[in-house]
Amino acid sequence: MKRQAKLSYLLGLLEIGAKDRMVKASTSFVSTLFRVSQQSSSRILSELQDMGYLEKEIREGVIWLKLTDRALDELISLKDDLERALKNPGVFEFEGRVFSGYREGAYYVSKRAYRKQFYRKLGFDPYPGTLNVRLEDPDLIRLNQRLRNLKGIHILGFEDVERSYGGVMTFKAKINDEVSGALIVATRTVYGPDVLEFIAPVYLREKLDLNDGERVRIKVYLTEPSG
Amino acid sequence: MKRQAKLSYLLGLLEIGAKDRMVKASTSFVSTLFRVSQQSSSRILSELQDMGYLEKEIREGVIWLKLTDRALDELISLKDDLERALKNPGVFEFEGRVFSGYREGAYYVSKRAYRKQFYRKLGFDPYPGTLNVRLEDPDLIRLNQRLRNLKGIHILGFEDVERSYGGVMTFKAKINDEVSGALIVATRTVYGPDVLEFIAPVYLREKLDLNDGERVRIKVYLTEPSG
Secondary structure (H helix, E strand, C coil), X not given: CCHHHHHHHHHHXXXXXXXXXXXXXXHHHHHHHHCCCHHHHHHHHHHHHHCCCEEEEEECCEEXXXXXXXXXXXXXXXXXXXXXXXXXXXXXXXXXXXXXXXXXXXXXXXXXXHHHHHHHHHCXXXXXXXXXXXXXXXXXXXXXXXHHCCCCEEECCEECCCCEECCEEEEEEEECCCEXXXXXXXXXXXXXXXXXXXXXXXXHHHHCCCCCCCEEEEEEECCCCCC | CCHHHHHHHHHHHHHCCCCCCCEXXXXXXXXXXXXXXXXHHHHHHXXXXXXXXXXXXXXXXXXXXXXXXXXXXXXXXXXXXXHHHHHCCCEEEEEEEEECCCCHHHHXXXXXXXXXXXXXXXXXXXXXXXXXXXXXXXXXXXXXXXXXXXXXXXXXXXXXXXXXECCEEEEEEEECCCXXXXXXXXXXXXXXXXXXXXXXXXXXXXXXXXCCCCEEEEEEECCCCXX
16 A cells, blocks of 8 residues: 555545544445545455554444554654745754764765865855754654655765765754754764764864763755756 | 635735835735736736736836725635634634525424434434524625635435425534524525524524524534445
8 A cells, every 4th residue: 555545545545534543434434535446445444454543443344544643643743744845845854953963074074075066066164073952842853854855965875995975965044043064864874863963164163162971953955956 | 717726916015015005016026925927926916817806006107006996805705715714723703693485394304314414424313494594794795705615514305296306504503502403405505605594402582582684603524424
């Protein structure tokens, strides 16, 4: 079952009230609700149950249904995605806290083959270091996973005499509405989706007077690069 | 293309900012966004354009895209549906103004074969007449269309010596949080989706002191009937 079809079925079940309690749902009722044949509706209900979206009970030969928390979470996420995208199309907004990472960013960012591409494709020569930001809000962590599925400005990998360096995806971004820079998502990153790595032409901790634990806001611009 | 898949593609395009302006979108960018092959993404874009959801321009060999108002309307509707269903699962809430209809309701409602079924399936003997309510909010008119696609408590048609009478769909409902009754949707109704017909065990214009043009609120309960 495709994700989109699934969400539409879950919405239908939510509409008839299968949120906080079991609702009675004959096959013919469900087939009207889903706008599919009675045969298909039985199959869909079984699939939804197997995927953990539905509690099903038979009482005196009649089916009763209730959505699981997992189903509700997905519907809420879809609503949030729509709200966010309608309010701020083309932009993902994050908020998180600065933390000190493994300091590997400085090493990578300062590699000449990367720097040349940053300059050409992002329009600036980055300060040799990344600002690490940890997301706490689960919705924002999910949003970052969504971001990682998108295609940003691609920085190619390369080899030097010692080793090879992987490709890096970047997205133009702005921190605290003040400094323009970019998010970088390394192909082989040590960080999970709860971490953003930001680069900028300036030393951000000094420029924005940032210490570990302080909150920052980051706006990421999603449209296809011109480069 | 299925409705659900379509909405997901439109959401993707909205997220990258194709709302208020043309955004650059290579086939590979779109295929990443839609999570389909490059071949499929071209076909999907053409279909969306044919359906009136997408403006497409080629500038110097590159595709630029923008969602149409129609596409945005559908995304906004989906968001509204989700919000409403999450806030008030199992209930559709309407608001509209009382108006005098063709007075045919009284004739039909008082037919004995209907009345017996109303009593058995809805639990009350309706006052011989319907209260007509006109919806003004386009969102509510759309919601009523959605309601008409659902399956309520079915009142069977019948024949008498003179003619045949069609089946009627009903939904338990409450008006102004005060009087319980039901909405009726005749199979062959003269009214469009901007009109609700409400029946109750009492004469509502008197009981609620209603005149033409006055506002009423109607809550419709959507779960499958026990009857």
